[in-house]
Amino acid sequence: xxxxxxxxxxxxxxxxxxxxxxxxxxxxxxxxxxxxxxxxxxxxxxxxxxxxxxxxxxxxxxxxxxxxxxxxxxxxxxxxxxxxxxxxxxxxxxxxxxxxxxxxxxxxxxxxxxxxxxxxxxxx
Amino acid sequence: xxxxxxxxxxxxxxxxxxxxxxxxxxxxxxxxxxxxxxxxxxxxxxxxxxxxxxxxxxxxxxxxxxxxxxxxxxxxxxxxxxxxxxxxxxxxxxxxxxxxxxxxxxxxxxxxxxxxxxxxxxxxxxxxxxxxxxxxxxxxxxxxxxxxxxxxxxxxxxxxxxxxxxxxxxxxxxxxxxxxxxxxxxxxxxxxxxxxxxxxxxxxxxxxxxxxxxxxxxxxxxxxxxxxxxxxxxxxxxxxxxxxxxxxxxxxxxxxxxxxxxxxxxxxxxxxxxxxxxxxxxxxxxxxxxxxxxxxxxxxxxxxxxxxxxxxxxxxxxxxxxxxxxxxxxxxxxxxxxxxxxxxxxxxxxxxxxxxxxxxxxxxxxxxxxxxxxxxxxxxxxxxxxxxxxxxxxxxxxxxxxx
Numbered sequence: 001x002x003x004x005x006x007x008x009x010x011x012x013x014x015x016x017x018x019x020x021x022x023x024x025x026x027x028x029x030x031x032x033x034x035x036x037x038x039x040x041x042x043x044x045x046x047x048x049x050x051x052x053x054x055x056x057x058x059x060x061x062x063x064x065x066x067x068x069x070x071x072x073x074x075x076x077x078x079x080x081x082x083x084x085x086x087x088x089x090x091x092x093x094x095x096x097x098x099x100x101x102x103x104x105x106x107x108x109x110x111x112x113x114x115x116x117x118x119x120x121x122x123x124x
Numbered sequence: 125x126x127x128x129x130x131x132x133x134x135x136x137x138x139x140x141x142x143x144x145x146x147x148x149x150x151x152x153x154x155x156x157x158x159x160x161x162x163x164x165x166x167x168x169x170x171x172x173x174x175x176x177x178x179x180x181x182x183x184x185x186x187x188x189x190x191x192x193x194x195x196x197x198x199x200x201x202x203x204x205x206x207x208x209x210x211x212x213x214x215x216x217x218x219x220x221x222x223x224x225x226x227x228x229x230x231x232x233x234x235x236x237x238x239x240x241x242x243x244x245x246x247x248x249x250x251x252x253x254x255x256x257x258x259x260x261x262x263x264x265x266x267x268x269x270x271x272x273x274x275x276x277x278x279x280x281x282x283x284x285x286x287x288x289x290x291x292x293x294x295x296x297x298x299x300x301x302x303x304x305x306x307x308x309x310x311x312x313x314x315x316x317x318x319x320x321x322x323x324x325x326x327x328x329x330x331x332x333x334x335x336x337x338x339x340x341x342x343x344x345x346x347x348x349x350x351x352x353x354x355x356x357x358x359x360x361x362x363x364x365x366x367x368x369x370x371x372x373x374x375x376x377x378x379x380x381x382x383x384x385x386x387x388x389x390x391x392x393x394x395x396x397x398x399x400x401x402x403x404x405x406x407x408x409x410x411x412x413x414x415x416x417x418x419x420x421x422x423x424x425x426x427x428x429x430x431x432x433x434x435x436x437x438x439x440x441x442x443x444x445x446x447x448x449x450x451x452x453x454x455x456x457x458x459x460x461x462x463x464x465x466x467x468x469x470x471x472x473x474x475x476x477x478x479x480x481x482x483x484x485x486x487x488x489x490x491x492x493x494x495x496x497x498x499x500x501x502x503x504x505x506x507x508x509x510x511x512x513x514x515x516x517x518x519x520x521x522x523x524x525x526x527x
Contacts, residue, residue, distance in 0.1 A: 010270035012224035015280050016287035018245040023293040026238045078235030119509045
């Protein structure tokens with residue numbers, strides 16, 4: 001037997017995304033936009049036979065609202081795949097969602113600069 | 125006397141006697157000649173027989189040498205073919221791997237575009253099958269599969285194998301155990317399982333399901349593949365058993381046209397990595413039941429790190445390494461760095477990965493202990509200033525918005 005040192009490392013994703021989706025049709029991006037916030041509905045039991053990805057989503061979303069993009073990022077899955085899993089959970093009533101918060105009102109630059117200068121003098 | 129002379133009978137008799145004597149003499153001469161001839165022929169025959177024996181033994185030794193030479197030439201050709209194929213497949217293998225890594229990145233990059241993602245998945249599927257083929261041939265030629273650094277759960281190994289065959293959505297995985305396979309055996313088991321699944325889906329009705337059941341046994345873990353096909357003929361079974369036995373020698377030119385690599389790859393990998401494969405039982409659905417038994421030595425209870433959860437220790441190190449990134453976030457979540465994708469990494473406290481903190485959480489955050497001394501306050505304001513500075517420097521508008 002030759003030593004394993006000869007072996008090149010394999011780094012591609014071990015479980016391919018189409019297996020995770022089971023080859024199903026991906027939901028359209030309108031249903032759950034990237035910045036839609038999702039969280040776990042209260043008092044839900046994890047569905048039986050949930051895959052590792054669903055369990056990971058469960059854990060992530062138990063903590064509060066998280067955007068669809070962040071869920072995908074944390075799972076290191078393509079957004080479309082995460083969206084499909086989230087849609088499933090949503091349809092089963094396990095998830096709550098709400099639209100992204102409105103953009104913050106931008107204070108005018110001069111005020112911000114004044115605050116910043118004040119703070120800088122504080123530190124120095 | 126005259127009567128004698130005159131008697132014609134006497135004359136006739138005399139003539140007959142003379143003729144007889146003459147004939148006897150002649151016959152004798154002929155006989156002698158024939159005998160001589162015979163003797164000659166006999167001796168010739170002996171000589172020829174001797175020569176024949178010589179020739180025969182010469183022929184036999186030549187045939188033996190010929191067979192020997194032929195076997196040698198065949199072995200040479202086989203090893204030459206194998207080494208050529210091995211290096212050719214090695215190139216294809218690394219290209220396939222490269223392609224899969226590219227596809228991983230593309231799928232993540234275009235993940236939000238449903239149409240593009242779906243198309244990329246189709247390409248990924250063919251690419252995975254292509255990769256499996258190159259791996260199989262490479263292994264038969266003495267090449268290597270490549271090694272994964274991390275162990276993987278048997279469930280994921282089964283799903284990975286599932287992704288490497290054409291009809292992957294006919295496969296159902298049932299896992300009753302939570303055991304992982306060590307890094308070095310992850311790819312081999314996945315490749316073998318994929319070959320078995322490929323057989324199972326190919327030799328059963330197009331819509332019939334193929335099941336993988338994963339069960340713990342006292343000596344390790346069994347991955348059982350059941351199909352609802354027509355089973356295997358006795359001849360195929362014998363051939364499979366020969367290829368799957370650890371002593372089985374694989375002659376790649378003898379695998380038929382089109383070549384049937386499956387069992388040969390299974391036997392080779394099982395022998396190389398020390399697990400066993402058998403296909404001799406009948407599935408309860410009427411088809412073939414194939415069993416991979418992975419011994420304890422190739423198993424680990426250490427759970428593979430899922431992408432979603434890292435342990436807190438790692439975060440601590442992250443914070444120490446990048447203090448500038450440790451911008452305190454309001455509420456119970458703490459952003460402790462960014463992922464490679466540029467997303468904020470958060471450490472959860474109690475129930476908290478919240479992007480939008482509840483108003484009461486915001487007010488609850490500064491506790492009495494915080495105001496203990498002015499130094500702490502000053503350092504917090506300093507951190508805030510550094511944070512706003514970082515915000516102004518950074519090009520990433522999305523990041524700051526999310527926080």
